[in-house]
Structure formats: C-alpha cells, structure tokens
Amino acid sequence: MAQTADLKIAVLIDADNVSSSTIENILDEVKRYGIPSIKRIYADWTKPHVTGWKEPLLTHAITPIQQYSYTSGKNSSDSALIIDAMDILHSHQVDGFTIVSSDSDFTRLAIRLRESGKMVIGVGEKKTPKPFIAACDKFIYIEILSKETAVLPAAKEKTPSGTTNATTDLTLKEAIRNVKTYEPINAETIDLLRTTVNDVADEGGWAPLSAIGGLISKRKPDFDPRIYGFLKLTPLFKSLDKYFMVEEKSTEKTKIKHVYIKIREPLKTTRKKSTKQ
Structure with missing residues (x-):
C-alpha cells in the first residue's frame, strides 16, 4: 500500500463557498495527506464575485471549470463538481478526494466516494452542516488554517x-x-x-x-x-x-x-x- 504522502488526491473546489485568499492554506493542508494531482474549481466565471480567483488559479495551477447558472437562485456548479468527481472516481486516477465547500449538497457524494474505498477530506467553514462533516474521513475548518497562518509571523518574530x-x-x-x-x-x-x-x-x-x-x-x-x-x-x-x-x-x-x-x-x-x- 502506498504511503500517505504518496496518495494521489483530487481537489475539487466550490468557488461559491470559499474565498480565494484561503486557497494556499488549503492546498498546504491537503499536502499533509498526499499529492494534489488533480485541482479543479467550479463557478460561473462570468459573474463578478469570482474575479479575485484569477491570480490564485495561475499561481497554484488550478483548472477552472465554467458552469453557467441556467436558473436564478440555483447553484449549477454543484452538479458539475459531482459529475466530475464520479468521472474521476471511475477513471481510477486517484486514491482520495478533497471537497472544498461548506454546502451540505455534497454529503451524498462524500458517502458514495467512501463506499468506493476512497479517502474523502472535507474543507469548509464552521457553518458546514454536520451530515457533510460526518460523511468525510477527515474534515478541516478553514478558520483553523487562517488562524494558524495569522499567528505564524508573530511567532517567528518572537523566536531568536x-x-x-x-x-x-x-x-x-x-x-x-x-x-x-x-x-x-x-x-x-x-x-x-x-x-x-x-x-x-x-x-x-x-x-x-x-x-x-x-x-x-x-x-x-x-x-x-x-x-x-x-x-x-x-x-x-x-x-x-x-x-x-x-x-x-x-x-x-x-x-x-x-x-x-x-x-x-x-x-x-x-x-x-x-x-x-
């Protein structure tokens, strides 16, 4: 069996549920569990609220997936993420998945991936519903990653x-x-x-x-x-x-x-x- 650090992990990001400023911390955390071999992010890129993602996508080599909002009030990017996850699952390219979202709509997806023997890591805010958290092997709060990074420079200054x-x-x-x-x-x-x-x-x-x-x-x-x-x-x-x-x-x-x-x-x-x- 491959060592944990050698596991290939697909990182699938719901851009409507995470800030672009946190992506570096998230990817660093994923690397504790394996190699992010597939990195995709889903959104309607014609919308103004996702314009801040342009530079992080280039810096971290994340592939943007365009998904138009066909109906007002509906998050169509969720469906695109789920479809891609199942395609990746059946391609046998990865050992696990990281789903970056605070949306409970991905609960069934996490359960299905684990039923197929894949490790599932969830990353989201503390407002994430408990069913999605329970469906993952490991769930990491974004607030923890942001907090740890915030105090890191202060600790370095204090250390001679x-x-x-x-x-x-x-x-x-x-x-x-x-x-x-x-x-x-x-x-x-x-x-x-x-x-x-x-x-x-x-x-x-x-x-x-x-x-x-x-x-x-x-x-x-x-x-x-x-x-x-x-x-x-x-x-x-x-x-x-x-x-x-x-x-x-x-x-x-x-x-x-x-x-x-x-x-x-x-x-x-x-x-x-x-x-x-």
Whole structure:
C-alpha cells in the first residue's frame, strides 16, 4: 500500500463557498495527506464575485471549470463538481478526494466516494452542516488554517536566531493560544479523549498516541487540536494533566520518540459509615 504522502488526491473546489485568499492554506493542508494531482474549481466565471480567483488559479495551477447558472437562485456548479468527481472516481486516477465547500449538497457524494474505498477530506467553514462533516474521513475548518497562518509571523518574530525546533514549536503554540477565537476544551471533548484512550490502551492502561489519533478521527472527523489552540495532540494531552499522564519513550537504535497516554485514576474518596438509629 502506498504511503500517505504518496496518495494521489483530487481537489475539487466550490468557488461559491470559499474565498480565494484561503486557497494556499488549503492546498498546504491537503499536502499533509498526499499529492494534489488533480485541482479543479467550479463557478460561473462570468459573474463578478469570482474575479479575485484569477491570480490564485495561475499561481497554484488550478483548472477552472465554467458552469453557467441556467436558473436564478440555483447553484449549477454543484452538479458539475459531482459529475466530475464520479468521472474521476471511475477513471481510477486517484486514491482520495478533497471537497472544498461548506454546502451540505455534497454529503451524498462524500458517502458514495467512501463506499468506493476512497479517502474523502472535507474543507469548509464552521457553518458546514454536520451530515457533510460526518460523511468525510477527515474534515478541516478553514478558520483553523487562517488562524494558524495569522499567528505564524508573530511567532517567528518572537523566536531568536539559533534556537531549537522545540523552542520554536513552543513559541508558535503560545502564539496560537493567544488568539482569542480558539474554543475551550469542554466536557464532551474530554469524554471523547478518555473513551478513546481507554479503548486502545494495553493492560497497563497506556495507549499509543498514534492509535488514539486514528480512532478519534474515525469517531469525530472534524476533531483537530488546533481548534483548542494546540498544533498537535501531545501538547493538548499535556495541558489536561488533571485527567491524563503523558510518557515519551525512544528506542536506542532509532532515537524516535513514541508518545503514550494513560488516564489518571480518579481520586479515592473515603465514605463515612452510616449509623443506624
């Protein structure tokens, strides 16, 4: 089986549902999962609201697909995207698809592509309906990508030359946490993390972080540590030291660190003996 980084991915973009200013961040994110071998964007290019796409299309080699709006109030570009997706599916050219849209109309398409064994990544705004999110293997919020890029220059300015990567990562993490739009870690999220750790833990209660991340993505496709202001899962768990223990191990040969998580045992409370009257 091909490595994740070698997977060929078709990126299909609904221009009516995404801003041209975000496309570079989106493509960079897709490259974490594979190679964007097909890049197409759908719109009625005769409309004035899509004129801002001209330069990004040239810069990122994205093929524009013209679709006229035959009826007022109807988004005909959705149909063109769906038809193209099915044509690409049956051509066996790619291993997965990225659908860039916040429109629930693509829910059935995502389900159909996954039924055919293809990986489906959704990219959209936080207003995206839950059925479309649930239909994807992974869903990424555009707001997260924009936020991360916004704090990146600030983190670099704060980092002196010659510092280690660990210091840089810490500075960047602090910069992201300083952005006031991140979400608080609520009880539902903690319950998700605890349940997942418990399900993949060994007899000693320790669970490998890689297995935790994989299972969380299956249970909640839109889960992302960056929502809560953390670049990775490890610092997220470390911030929740009231609930979890984090241990890093490395082998002598490879020196590669493996992270393990364990649920902290609840504090034992002494119950007072009741006295019968």
